[in-house]
Amino acid sequence: xxxxxxxxxxxxxxxxxxxxxxxxxxxxxxxxxxxxxxxxxxxxxxxxxxxxxxxxxxxxxxxxxxxxxxxxxxxxxxxxxxxxxxxxxxxxxxxxxxxxxxxxxxxxxxxxxxxxxxxxxxxxxxxxxxxxxxxxxxxxxxxxxxxxxxxxxxxxxxxxxxxxxxxxxxxxxxxxxxxxxxxxxxxxxxxxxxxxxxxxxxxxxxxxxxxxxxxxxxxxxxxxxxxxxxxxxxxxxxxxxxxxxxxxxxxxxxxxxxxxxxxxxxxxxxxxxxxxxxxxxxxxxxxxxxxxxxxxxxxxxxxxxxxxxxxxxxxxxxxxxxxxxxxxxxxxxxxxxxxxxxxxxxxxxxxxxxxxxxxxxxxxxxxxxxxxxxxxxxxxxxxxxxxxxxxxxxxxxxxxxxxxxxxxxxxxxxxxxxxxxxxxxxxxxxxxxxxxxxxxxxxxxxxxxxxxxxxxxxxxxxxxxxxxxxxxxxxxxxxxxxxxxxxxxxxxxxxxxxxx
Amino acid sequence: xxxxxxxxxxxxxxxxxxxxxxxxxxxxxxxxxxxxxxxxxxxxxxxxxxxxxxxxxxxxxxxxxxxxxxxxxxxxxxxxxxxxxxxxxxxxxxxxxxxxxxxxxxxxxxxxxxxxxxxxxxxxxxxxxxxxxxxxxxxxxxxxxxxxxxxxxxxxxxxxxxxxxxxxxxxxxxxxxxxxxxxxxxxxxxxxxxxxxxxxxxxxxxxxxxxxxxxxxxxxxxxxxxxxxxxxxxxxxxxxxxxxxxxxxxxxxxxxxxxxxxxxxxxxxxxxxxxxxxxxxxxxxxxxxxxxxxxxxxxxxxxxxxxxxxxxxxxxxxxxxxxxxxxxxxxxxxxxxxxxxxxxxxxxxxxxxxxxxxxxxxxxxxxxxxxxxxxxxxxxxxxxxxxxxxxxxxxxxxxxxxxxxxxxxxxxxxxxxxxxxxxxxxxxxxxxxxxxxxxxxxxxxxxxxxxxxxxxxxxxxxxxxxxxxxxxxxxxxxxxxxxxxxxxxxxxx
Numbered sequence: 001x002x003x004x005x006x007x008x009x010x011x012x013x014x015x016x017x018x019x020x021x022x023x024x025x026x027x028x029x030x031x032x033x034x035x036x037x038x039x040x041x042x043x044x045x046x047x048x049x050x051x052x053x054x055x056x057x058x059x060x061x062x063x064x065x066x067x068x069x070x071x072x073x074x075x076x077x078x079x080x081x082x083x084x085x086x087x088x089x090x091x092x093x094x095x096x097x098x099x100x101x102x103x104x105x106x107x108x109x110x111x112x113x114x115x116x117x118x119x120x121x122x123x124x125x126x127x128x129x130x131x132x133x134x135x136x137x138x139x140x141x142x143x144x145x146x147x148x149x150x151x152x153x154x155x156x157x158x159x160x161x162x163x164x165x166x167x168x169x170x171x172x173x174x175x176x177x178x179x180x181x182x183x184x185x186x187x188x189x190x191x192x193x194x195x196x197x198x199x200x201x202x203x204x205x206x207x208x209x210x211x212x213x214x215x216x217x218x219x220x221x222x223x224x225x226x227x228x229x230x231x232x233x234x235x236x237x238x239x240x241x242x243x244x245x246x247x248x249x250x251x252x253x254x255x256x257x258x259x260x261x262x263x264x265x266x267x268x269x270x271x272x273x274x275x276x277x278x279x280x281x282x283x284x285x286x287x288x289x290x291x292x293x294x295x296x297x298x299x300x301x302x303x304x305x306x307x308x309x310x311x312x313x314x315x316x317x318x319x320x321x322x323x324x325x326x327x328x329x330x331x332x333x334x335x336x337x338x339x340x341x342x343x344x345x346x347x348x349x350x351x352x353x354x355x356x357x358x359x360x361x362x363x364x365x366x367x368x369x370x371x372x373x374x375x376x377x378x379x380x381x382x383x384x385x386x387x388x389x390x391x392x393x394x395x396x397x398x399x400x401x402x403x404x405x406x407x408x409x410x411x412x413x414x415x416x417x418x419x420x421x422x423x424x425x426x427x428x429x430x431x432x433x434x435x436x437x438x439x440x441x442x443x444x445x446x447x448x449x450x451x452x453x454x455x456x457x458x459x460x461x462x463x464x465x466x467x468x469x470x471x472x473x474x475x476x477x478x479x480x481x482x483x484x485x486x487x488x489x490x491x492x493x494x495x496x497x498x499x500x
Numbered sequence: 501x502x503x504x505x506x507x508x509x510x511x512x513x514x515x516x517x518x519x520x521x522x523x524x525x526x527x528x529x530x531x532x533x534x535x536x537x538x539x540x541x542x543x544x545x546x547x548x549x550x551x552x553x554x555x556x557x558x559x560x561x562x563x564x565x566x567x568x569x570x571x572x573x574x575x576x577x578x579x580x581x582x583x584x585x586x587x588x589x590x591x592x593x594x595x596x597x598x599x600x601x602x603x604x605x606x607x608x609x610x611x612x613x614x615x616x617x618x619x620x621x622x623x624x625x626x627x628x629x630x631x632x633x634x635x636x637x638x639x640x641x642x643x644x645x646x647x648x649x650x651x652x653x654x655x656x657x658x659x660x661x662x663x664x665x666x667x668x669x670x671x672x673x674x675x676x677x678x679x680x681x682x683x684x685x686x687x688x689x690x691x692x693x694x695x696x697x698x699x700x701x702x703x704x705x706x707x708x709x710x711x712x713x714x715x716x717x718x719x720x721x722x723x724x725x726x727x728x729x730x731x732x733x734x735x736x737x738x739x740x741x742x743x744x745x746x747x748x749x750x751x752x753x754x755x756x757x758x759x760x761x762x763x764x765x766x767x768x769x770x771x772x773x774x775x776x777x778x779x780x781x782x783x784x785x786x787x788x789x790x791x792x793x794x795x796x797x798x799x800x801x802x803x804x805x806x807x808x809x810x811x812x813x814x815x816x817x818x819x820x821x822x823x824x825x826x827x828x829x830x831x832x833x834x835x836x837x838x839x840x841x842x843x844x845x846x847x848x849x850x851x852x853x854x855x856x857x858x859x860x861x862x863x864x865x866x867x868x869x870x871x872x873x874x875x876x877x878x879x880x881x882x883x884x885x886x887x888x889x890x891x892x893x894x895x896x897x898x899x900x901x902x903x904x905x906x907x908x909x910x911x912x913x914x915x916x917x918x919x920x921x922x923x924x925x926x927x928x929x930x931x932x933x934x935x936x937x938x939x940x941x942x943x944x945x946x947x948x949x950x951x952x953x954x955x956x957x958x959x960x961x962x963x964x965x966x967x968x969x970x971x972x973x974x975x976x977x978x979x980x981x982x983x984x985x986x987x988x989x990x991x992x993x
Binding site for chain 1: 834889894895896900901904905907908911912916919920923924926927930931934935938941942977978981982985
């Protein structure tokens with residue numbers, strides 16, 4: 001087993017970076033330099049962790065880098081981190097999102113504060129993904145709201161205040177159910193084991209015995225919180241406004257990364273801790289996911305601005321992830337874990353390109369653009385790669401993950417899979433149509449004079465394109481690292497869902 | 501002819517009350533004997549030293565508890581237990597901090613004189629007495645001492661009609677509440693034959709009341725009296741007006757001290773005295789909490805005045821603290837104590853900032869006057885943001901663990917639904933705290949005169965202490981939680 005210091009470093013480093021960035025705020029550009037430096041180190045560290053990770057640590061059920069320190073026994077509060085195949089890719093994604101949103105979404109208004117908030121957000125998100133204690137996860141999960149709120153309300157568009165408040169209240173309200181659910185489980189476990197102190201450790205929570213009805217209620221509470229974050233239809237109504245109003249880096253953080261907290265939470269906690277509820281709730285959640293896919297695709301067709309367009313297409317993609325998470329098959333869950341990462345990478349690409357366009361034209365209205373292919377061929381090509389990956393073209397990263405999800409769901413819930421596959425078709429429609437409207441046709445007026453991607457803008461998108469292609473052609477090394485954990489996870493849930 | 505027997509008195513127990521009251525009297529006499537008006541620095545220093553002295557005494561009381569455990573004295577009417585010691589320490593800290601804020605305010609407003617400190621210390625004596633009272637009559641005494649001082653304090657700003665109006669309103673309604681309380685005490689005496697909480701509890705534990713009407717009516721009236729003091733819905737009508745009308749430092753003093761005193765007495769009555777009747781009062785309290793949290797938060801939404809907004813926010817908090825009583829367990833009592841200990845300094849510091857922002861005349865309290873504060877004065881703005889986030893219950897601030905511990909106690913005691921209602925009310929409350937925070941960081945408006953406000957050194961210290969405590973207990977709640985838990989182990993049944 002490896003030392004947990006690696007994971008702690010991943011959490012603490014960005015937080016320290018934020019402090020340093022604030023300390024050097026008087027020197028122009030220094031805090032940006034600090035933040036980029038931290039971003040590079042985070043990416044390297046997360047890759048090291050991903051390579052070091054061993055899925056077969058004895059008695060750890062697929063976890064590695066474990067350690068647990070009790071912070072306050074009466075509150076049941078502990079610092080407990082661990083990493084397994086479910087969270088591995090998310091850790092890498094978190095680091096990647098920080099670096100790329102810094103490089104591609106640089107915002108020079110009050111820069112020290114901006115990069116500090118981004119760094120704090122990264123540290124907290126990292127903490128949520130490696131938290132191995134349910135209460136600790138909740139604390140990190142809830143804390144991510146604060147930097148997000150300040151990023152949106154401080155650097156967003158015209159309606160930023162309303163968007164930030166809506167986002168905060170939505171998630172905060174929904175997570176009320178999560179906290180009560182967590183407390184309920186914690187005390188249920190303590191009442192069953194009166195000799196032990198109050199604990200919210202993941203293993204203990206998973207061992208809590210409860211009735212079927214209780215499990216279903218708790219699942220509903222958990223699903224509300226994670227469904228609002230992911231988002232799952234019909235809890236998505238905050239996302240278009242918020243994505244559209246947030247600054248580029250904020251949109252990336254929200255859709256590429258924080259949305260994954262929702263689907264990750266659903267998988268790890270709602271599915272992992274409440275196996276008894278699975279059989280009864282699956283059809284309902286799967287139905288919501290299918291609705292989300294079709295609804296998101298339809299609205300993406302008619303969205304008027306590019307950020308809302310990505311918001312709705314994200315709703316469809318996130319619903320695919322929900323489908324995989326709830327499929328109850330190893331293949332489906334593997335696909336979901338993979339799609340969480342791939343969708344993250346693709347969304348970074350989309351929002352970066354939209355940010356570049358916004359910089360040039362000060363607009364994100366689809367109607368304002370046309371024929372950009374002529375003056376900006378490189379931008380168009382980069383957009384095409386992200387688009388084709390999102391459609392699920394074989395050979396690019398989106399294909400393999402969606403395919404796994406649909407196959408996995410088909411083996412357990414065939415009809416849902418059939419309807420969901422319509423979403424693949426729909427994604428081709430809305431993406432190609434949007435591409436047509438923005439990049440095809442004749443470039444007139446300001447559109448004709450648009451500058452192509454600058455060298456720095458191209459370099460930022462290189463990692464995105466590389467990841468899209470590599471994971472599409474050769475996903476095996478990644479799959480090998482996540483499959484054992486997923487298999488253990490799904491088997492445990494399946495065994496426990498039959499009843500004890 | 502009966503002889504009056506003087507009960508034995510354990511002086512260490514009542515030393516905090518004696519110090520506060522003695523110091524108040526001393527200051528009163530000194531100000532009368534002095535030829536010219538007493539220098540402000542003298543009276544403020546005396547108040548701060550008095551609070552420090554009480555703090556030191558509580559340390560020795562705590563050490564005594566480790567040796568001898570909880571004791572009663574003065575014919576079992578006053579107790580010395582962990583709960584009262586910690587609550588007394590919280591009061592002492594708040595009084596000291598509030599005294600400094602009031603000093604700077606009085607200098608600014610030119611309301612010179614030692615009145616504030618005299619009355620505040622007398623009130624504090626009442627609050628401390630309430631935390632230690634084990635007899636309904638003593639609780640009443642504490643309540644009256646606490647309130648009488650406050651009635652005058654609210655009217656301290658003689659030049660403002662709002663101040664006098666608030667005082668009169670508070671006085672009349674407070675008088676009613678006291679009358680109701682003492683009537684409840686009388687009925688309870690009728691039902692159980694004693695006003696001593698231990699005796700009442702013993703009586704109810706060993707007898708079955710065939711006709712509990714008198715008991716229920718007495719208990720209900722006591723609850724109404726308390727509900728008025730802590731401003732629980734539907735007995736909250738007075739609080740926004742009084743919070744707004746009172747001079748701001750007095751509001752901060754009220755919001756912290758009264759809560760500590762009243763809640764300490766309430767939980768003692770409910771658990772020590774009427775613990776056997778848990779099944780009867782719990783449903784009533786349940787409704788009271790649901791109303792208080794939700795209505796408090798909802799009514800705060802349309803407020804545009806900082807002081808009124810904080811009044812409603814404190815109603816919401818009162819609902820949360822009541823959950824600790826509702827739980828009726830050791831965990832609940834510890835949670836209540838932790839909540840009070842973190843809430844009191846936070847609220848004193850918040851009102852210190854509001855005092856500073858009020859400007860000359862103490863009148864700039866619209867939320868608009870806070871626009872861009874964090875851009876003009878980053879430290880002041882950030883401090884207020886932290887204090888507001890703590891009241892919101894954001895993690896890494898003390899407010900999170902305060903809310904967490906009462907909710908945990910509720911869920912532990914089978915009140916998941918109640919906890920959920922309260923937490924949803926916190927989500928409503930979040931919107932107005934956040935709106936305020938956003939105003940702090942917003943672009944300053946041109947038409948509002950955006951002058952930098954002067955932060956006197958003393959007030960800056962108070963704000964700093966409040967923020968540091970809020971963050972300290974937010975990052976590292978362990979010791980205080982353990983202390984609160986220890987304190988309730990010494991809770992005298």
